[in-house]
Amino acid sequence: xxxxxxxxxxxxxxxxxxxxxxxxxxxxxxxxxxxxxxxxxxxxxxxxxxxxxxxxxxxxxxxxxxxxxxxxxxxxxxxxxxxxxxxxxxxxxxxxxxxxxxxxxxxxxxxxxxxxxxxxxxxxxxxxxxxxxxxxxxxxxxxxxxxxxxxxxxxxxxxxxxxxxxxxxxxxxxxxxxxxxxxxxxxxxxxxxxxxxxxxxxxxxxxxxxxxxxxxxxxxxxxxxxxxxxxxxxxxxxxxxxxxxxxxxxxxxxxx
Numbered sequence: 081x082x083x084x085x086x087x088x089x090x091x092x093x094x095x096x097x098x099x100x101x102x103x104x105x106x107x108x109x110x111x112x113x114x115x116x117x118x119x120x121x122x123x124x125x126x127x128x129x130x131x132x133x134x135x136x137x138x139x140x141x142x143x144x145x146x147x148x149x150x151x152x153x154x155x156x157x158x159x160x161x162x163x164x165x166x167x168x169x170x171x172x173x174x175x176x177x178x179x180x181x182x183x184x185x186x187x188x189x190x191x192x193x194x195x196x197x198x199x200x201x202x203x204x205x206x207x208x209x210x211x212x213x214x215x216x217x218x219x220x221x222x223x224x225x226x227x228x229x230x231x232x233x234x235x236x237x238x239x240x241x242x243x244x245x246x247x248x249x250x251x252x253x254x255x256x257x258x259x260x261x262x263x264x265x266x267x268x269x270x271x272x273x274x275x276x277x278x279x280x281x282x283x284x285x286x287x288x289x290x291x292x293x294x295x296x297x298x299x300x301x302x303x304x305x306x307x308x309x310x311x312x313x314x315x316x317x318x319x320x321x322x323x324x325x326x327x328x329x330x331x332x333x334x335x336x
Contacts, residue, residue, distance in 0.1 A: 082123050083331055085293055088314070092154075092287055093119055093331075094278070096296035096305050097129035098261045100324050102139055103228045105131070112321055113143040115328045120149035124285065128156035128277050130260045130304060132213050133164055133171070141171075154285075159258070159304055160277015161215035161268050163284070175280070177272045178215045187217040187252060187267045194247040195219065200240055206230075215272070219244065221263040231262045238300070241265055245302055258304035266304055275307035289313055295324055 082089045098104040101112055108116065119125050127140060136155050144150065155164040155171070163174040179187070188210055195201040195209070202209060205223030221240070222230055235241055241259045248265060249257040256273050260266040282288060294315045296305030309315035318324045 083119075083293070084334055085314070085331055088290070088293075090293040090314070091291040092124035092126060092281075092285070092293070094126040094128060094292055094294040094308070094313070095324070096298065097127050097131060097136070097139060099297045099320055100295055100318055101127065102321055104231055104261050105135060105139070105225075106228060107139050108143040109321060109325075111325055115325065115332065116140070117144055117147055117149070118332055119328070120144075120147060120152045124152050124154065126154040126156060126281060128160050128274050128308075130159050130216065130218060130264065130266045131157060133157045133162065133173075136164070137171075154281060156274075156277045156281065158213050158216035159260075159266055159268055159272075160274045160280070161272050163277065163280060174284070176215050177269055177276075179217065179267075179269060183255060183269070184212055184217060187248075187255065188212070190248050190251045191217065191219045191244070191265065191267070194244050194251075195221075198240075198243050198247065200244055215268060217267045218260065219265040220261075226263065234263050242302060258307075259298065259300075259302050260304050261298075273307045274304060275311045278308055278311055278313060295327065 082091045095101050102108045136157055151166050162176040164171050202222055207223040207225035209223055211218045245257055245259045245265050254270055256268045256270050258266050289312045292313045294308050294313050295318050297318050298305040299309050299315055299317045
């Protein structure tokens with residue numbers, strides 16, 4: 081089964097998670113959970129985002145329950161550096177591209193020193209500012225548990241994140257440095273980004289670029305969704321989950 085958009089037919093619909101399907105680090109709203117179930121009835125769905133699998137579990141899986149079409153859902157945590165799908169014994173990791181201890185240590189040092197030098201190290205954050213996600217190191221300016229409204233107000237034009245991303249990229253030339261969610265910068269192994277995840281998924285599921293439709297909120301230059309568009313996948317820029325919801329209404333109405 082497939083969906084149609086712009087006169088083209090797509091076998092898989094791919095999404096970013098935070099600020100695309102849900103508010104940052106928040107569960108899928110009821111309306112979006114319902115749309116996701118409708119999409120799973122029609123075919124393949126992939127969610128590729130910077131969070132760990134635990135966030136996917138809390139934000140997505142807890143909201144769709146024991147959906148009979150869950151096998152159509154493909155999860156790619158930490159910007160596609162990991163791939164998780166439903167197997168006989170539950171959600172199973174197919175691959176994970178972990179950073180070495182040296183890569184982690186250098187990244188943590190650069191992000192902390194850069195944030196301090198640029199005046200971006202919060203004295204009283206909501207939880208850890210730096211997080212080792214195994215295959216990705218993430219800087220979250222206000223802490224991992226910061227409320228959505230505080231994160232939205234911190235860097236509305238993205239200039240703060242871009243300053244730190246550029247600082248880290250210059251000092252970590254052997255690694256991939258991308259602007260992530262509303263307050264985050266993500267670092268992975270070189271060449272291991274959302275485009276890498278999309279390519280691996282295409283190989284595993286026997287898909288090609290023309291088979292995929294992608295929705296993301298960070299398709300700007302340096303954004304962690306941009307590699308998907310640069311790969312040639314049809315990509316739709318959205319501005320928050322309400323925008324995605326409205327666009328999916330059109331997509332699903334056309335499929336009915």
